[in-house]
Amino acid sequence: MEQIDTLINARWVIPVEPARTVLDHHSVAIRDGRIVAVLPTDEAHRTYQADHVRELDSHAVIPGLINAHTHAAMNLMRGIADDLPLMTWLQEHIFPAEQAHVSPEFCQDGVEAAVAEMLAGGVTCFNDMYFFPEVTARVTTQAGMRLSAGMILIDFPTAYADKPEEYIEKGLALHDAWRGDPLVTTAFAPHAPYTVGEERLTHVATLAAELDCPVHIHVHETADEVNQSIATTGERPLARLEACGLLSPGFIAAHMTQVTETEIERLAATGSHILHCPEANMKLASGFCPVQQLLDAGVNVALGTDGVASNNDLDMFGEMRSAALIGKAVAGDAAAVDADTALAMATINGARALGIDGHTGSLTAGKAADITAVDLGALECQPVYNPVSQLVYSAGRHHVSDVWVAGRQLVHHGDLLTLDRDRILNRLHAWRDKLLPNA
Numbered sequence: 001m002e003q004i005d006t007l008i009n010a011r012w013v014i015p016v017e018p019a020r021t022v023l024d025h026h027s028v029a030i031r032d033g034r035i036v037a038v039l040p041t042d043e044a045h046r047t048y049q050a051d052h053v054r055e056l057d058s059h060a061v062i063p064g065l066i067n068a069h070t071h072a073a074m075n076l077m078r079g080i081a082d083d084l085p086l087m088t089w090l091q092e093h094i095f096p097a098e099q100a101h102v103s104p105e106f107c108q109d110g111v112e113a114a115v116a117e118m119l120a121g122g123v124t125c126f127n128d129m130y131f132f133p134e135v136t137a138r139v140t141t142q143a144g145m146r147l148s149a150g151m152i153l154i155d156f157p158t159a160y161a162d163k164p165e166e167y168i169e170k171g172l173a174l175h176d177a178w179r180g181d182p183l184v185t186t187a188f189a190p191h192a193p194y195t196v197g198e199e200r201l202t203h204v205a206t207l208a209a210e211l212d213c214p215v216h217i218h219v220h221e222t223a224d225e226v227n228q229s230i231a232t233t234g235e236r237p238l239a240r241l242e243a244c245g246l247l248s249p250g251f252i253a254a255h256m257t258q259v260t261e262t263e264i265e266r267l268a269a270t271g272s273h274i275l276h277c278p279e280a281n282m283k284l285a286s287g288f289c290p291v292q293q294l295l296d297a298g299v300n301v302a303l304g305t306d307g308v309a310s311n312n313d314l315d316m317f318g319e320m321r322s323a324a325l326i327g328k329a330v331a332g333d334a335a336a337v338d339a340d341t342a343l344a345m346a347t348i349n350g351a352r353a354l355g356i357d358g359h360t361g362s363l364t365a366g367k368a369a370d371i372t373a374v375d376l377g378a379l380e381c382q383p384v385y386n387p388v389s390q391l392v393y394s395a396g397r398h399h400v401s402d403v404w405v406a407g408r409q410l411v412h413h414g415d416l417l418t419l420d421r422d423r424i425l426n427r428l429h430a431w432r433d434k435l436l437p438n439a
């Protein structure tokens with residue numbers, strides 16, 4: 001018998017790689033934070049002696065979900081300014097509230113709330129863009145979660161940095177401080193083509209190539225953004241970004257609701273990635289991303305919630321369902337963005353976009369044991385003909401029972417093992433009183 005740390009015995013294991021595979025009565029064997037094997041449960045019993053065994057008789061076990069576009073600390077601003085279009089929301093409400101309140105303490109409490117919400121909802125990794133990313137990295141790793149931390153850049157002074165040079169300097173210090181960490185990678189995160197000048201974007205492209213880091217940016221979120229750019233520069237934002245040298249396998253563009261046939265070809269040819277945020281796009285009436293068209297052209301599309309001030313939650317089950325439903329409506333085809341595709345977008349496609357698919361994103365021997373268990377035993381999830389269909393169209397984040405990141409159990413029977421819910425709630429109440437004048 002081979003000694004391992006943990007054996008998870010599940011009704012179904014859905015590894016995501018190979019695609020469209022459902023394994024009945026299978027187990028995941030874990031040692032030293034990594035998946036040793038995915039194998040039939042009867043064979044696992046004959047092969048492994050485990051320190052911990054988790055029996056999940058009515059559960060689907062899937063790769064931990066990857067929220068590929070967040071502003072985690074904005075969890076302090078849930079519902080602060082609703083039912084507004086992007087630019088009114090951002091410039092008249094969010095930026096002023098951030099100028100008044102954002103600090104390391106704000107980020108500490110906001111990120112802790114976001115990490116608790118995401119872990120309880122089966123998310124094991126997120127790609128963040130927000131002020132004080134060093135605080136985000138500390139809080140996230142203390143809770144045991146995986147993170148792609150944004151080295152942010154915006155062309156105006158904030159509590160985080162005064163000048164573009166200072167943003168870059170702080171970003172590079174973050175990159176150095178976390179290099180080699182098992183849970184943290186870094187990505188350049190210039191805010192958007194309308195808030196960061198081309199000289200800076202070109203500099204970011206050079207640094208990103210040197211350091212082999214992705215570049216995470218909001219792009220073509222609305223038709224107005226594209227029209228403004230054409231009016232002032234004669235070019236669409238994506239063309240300007242390409243001229244800055246940004247389009248590449250490291251380019252990860254959030255939103256992309258406006259995209260021409262030629263742009264789809266350029267995105268595919270350069271190996272760029274799209275971070276689809278269907279719920280935030282609907283809530284701000286920003287537009288619809290043609291996901292199936294992008295996928296058919298060979299563009300990798302991952303899934304993100306955006307921040308809770310524009311969603312208003314960090315629920316990747318809701319996001320998968322929304323992506324599948326809107327994907328069909330936009331394509332005019334019920335077969336578009338099917339359930340397996342939505343699950344892949346929320347797992348392996350996110351890992352590919354962040355450049356960490358060698359380590360996570362699927363239940364594959366050798367990868368980190370980033371795992372989510374979803375109980376499909378509830379009445380509202382029965383009967384089960386196809387567990388992937390159930391995960392995307394019927395189940396919700398409240399059906400998540402267990403979560404592991406790098407083999408460490410962080411959620412057990414729905415309880416957060418590394419975070420204090422009551423303390424987080426108290427902090428949320430205190431911040432609500434401070435931010436009330438901005439609501």
Ligand SMILES: CSC[C@H]1O[C@@H](n2cnc3c(O)ncnc32)[C@H](O)[C@@H]1O
Nearest residue numbers: 071094129130131152154191218307
């Ligand atoms: C430079 S830190 C990130 C910055 O982005 C703002 N933000 C949040 N959601 C969106 C969105 O959907 N579009 C554009 N900008 C967004 C956030 O408030 C921070 O200021």
Ligand SMILES: [Zn+2]
Nearest residue numbers: 218254306307
């Ligand atoms: Zn965003």
